[in-house]
Amino acid sequence: MTIKQVIVVRTDLEMGKGKIAGQVGHAAHLLTAAAYESAESTPPSNAWIWYDEWMKTLYRKVVLKADSEAELFRIFGDATKAGLPTIVVHDAGLTQLKSNTVTCVGIGPCPGELIDAITGNLKLL
């Protein structure tokens, strides 16, 4: 079973590469925090089980692109319904963007086939 994390970034906002990297950093940070926050739950959460497994590998991260906010919310909805660890990143609006702009969605870590069913149509950023 290949465990991976996928982060989908909006390309229609025309963010610079440093800005994109910061938003993807937020996604990776928040998904990690959520996994740790669920570590003590009973029964064990999938988020923690998958995180723990992922850390034994190369903790693969894949960055994909989507061209609209609507597509990001479609992905968020599908991933949530599938029971996958999922977060939406809102930008604070300090630089480049208006406050609360949705910039990316992070999913996982979780089994690759569960993510691929949702983001398999998207291209690498």
Added chain:
Amino acid sequence: MTIKQVIVVRTDLEMGKGKIAGQVGHAAHLLTAAAYESAESTPPSNAWIWYDEWMKTLYRKVVLKADSEAELFRIFGDATKAGLPTIVVHDAGLTQLKSNTVTCVGIGPCPGELIDAITGNLKLL
């Protein structure tokens, strides 16, 4: 006290923007994991105290650039000597880069003035 996290990325590797974002994601993920791993230590670790404080704010991330591996190791050394949470990201070499290439250094979250003493000369990516 402004708490922030700084991630310094090498520009001499000519990584694509998706590749850069993934490496910065690794840095944010690993620093978050390290903060949680130190959460139970006695006395409380600075890593956890700063992380906890940072999460009450906008968990600011700043992505900077450096033009060589040597500069990255200079930053890593200085940050480590200063007692700041610090990690080096090595790429697994699955795409674009040779295995084990050092791609970025992550520092913090910690008080901004402690980071600025080390990375204040660097420009935004």
